[in-house]
Amino acid sequence: MPKFKQLYQLLLTDDVATPAQFHLPKPPSTDWIGLVHTPDYIQSYYYGTLDPKAQRRIGLPWSPALVKRTCTAVGGTILTAQLALKYGLACNTAGGTHHAFPSYGSGFCIFNDLAIATRVLQHLGLAQKILIIDLDVHQGDGTAFIFQDEPSVFTFSMHCEVNFPGTKQKSDLDVPLPVGMDDDAYLQTLARYLPDLLSNLQPDLVLYDAGVDPHASDRFGKLALTDTGLYRREMQVLSTCVAGGYPVASVIGGGYSDDLKALIYRHSLLHRAASEVYRQYQL
Numbered sequence: 497m498p499k500f501k502q503l504y505q506l507l508l509t510d511d512v513a514t515p516a517q518f519h520l521p522k523p524p525s526t527d528w529i530g531l532v533h534t535p536d537y538i539q540s541y542y543y544g545t546l547d548p549k550a551q552r553r554i555g556l557p558w559s560p561a562l563v564k565r566t567c568t569a570v571g572g573t574i575l576t577a578q579l580a581l582k583y584g585l586a587c588n589t590a591g592g593t594h595h596a597f598p599s600y601g602s603g604f605c606i607f608n609d610l611a612i613a614t615r616v617l618q619h620l621g622l623a624q625k626i627l628i629i630d631l632d633v634h635q636g637d638g639t640a641f642i643f644q645d646e647p648s649v650f651t652f653s654m655h656c657e658v659n660f661p662g663t664k665q666k667s668d669l670d671v672p673l674p675v676g677m678d679d680d681a682y683l684q685t686l687a688r689y690l691p692d693l694l695s696n697l698q699p700d701l702v703l704y705d706a707g708v709d710p711h712a713s714d715r716f717g718k719l720a721l722t723d724t725g726l727y728r729r730e731m732q733v734l735s736t737c738v739a740g741g742y743p744v745a746s747v748i749g750g751g752y753s754d755d756l757k758a759l760i761y762r763h764s765l766l767h768r769a770a771s772e773v774y775r776q777y778q779l
């Protein structure tokens with residue numbers, strides 16, 4: 497998929513980040529993926545032996561290149577979380593596969609990077625209490641399911657109420673939004689929840705899924721945010737976390753448009769906001 501490579505190139509071309517600010521992830525071991533996913537599913541996906549129905553549910557054709565990309569993205573989110581603990585703020589240029597469940601993938605999501613990163617960091621003793629803020633326009637159903645009985649992980653999903661998935665899971669906090677919600681209403685809704693969530697939970701780490709599919713021109717979104725609204729959202733989330741002293745690791749989440757250039761710019765708003773917050777707070 498050219499999206500990830502072009503995002504990387506745009507961040508360099510526009511001087512949002514220098515080459516030295518990029519870190520290369522290692523693919524995670526199957527043991528780490530197995531902290532979330534079942535051995536059968538991991539093996540079948542690795543070797544391309546999923547049954548056709550399970551493959552269709554993912555919605556992406558299997559290939560060795562896709563296996564590599566999937567594992568690199570998961571490794572990227574783990575690395576992003578580790579860097580966030582070190583620097584206060586870090587962003588992946590991929591990630592946000594929140595529809596993946598322990599034994600199957602769904603909605604273009606194969607392995608749940610947010611859940612794997614959470615479990616790996618806990619396993620390594622680097623963080624215990626983790627808040628997952630999921631602002632992709634679709635509910636983070638896989639993540640909600642995985643952590644439904646896990647008191648150390650709080651899942652917060654703000655999503656369009658009538659959008660995919662048809663059957664919603666129960667996050668620790670779900671905020672369903674009506675079709676067509678615009679920038680101001682969206683940002684006011686977010687401001688009603690975010691500061692209290694952080695001060696009540698006091699997480700060791702925040703994982704933030706910054707899907708850009710709430711954008712008005714997104715193919716699947718059904719909300720009506722603008723580029724400016726998305727930038728304001730990223731500033732709001734990142735500066736609220738950083739100002740409170742909570743390390744935040746972000747992933748890019750979903751975004752769907754026939755205009756690839758506009759879409760990549762939209763994803764880069766996260767990194768533009770992160771650079772600004774990094775500078776403002778002198779991290």
Ligand SMILES: [Zn+2]
Pocket residue numbers: 632633634707709749750751
């Ligand atoms: Zn989405």
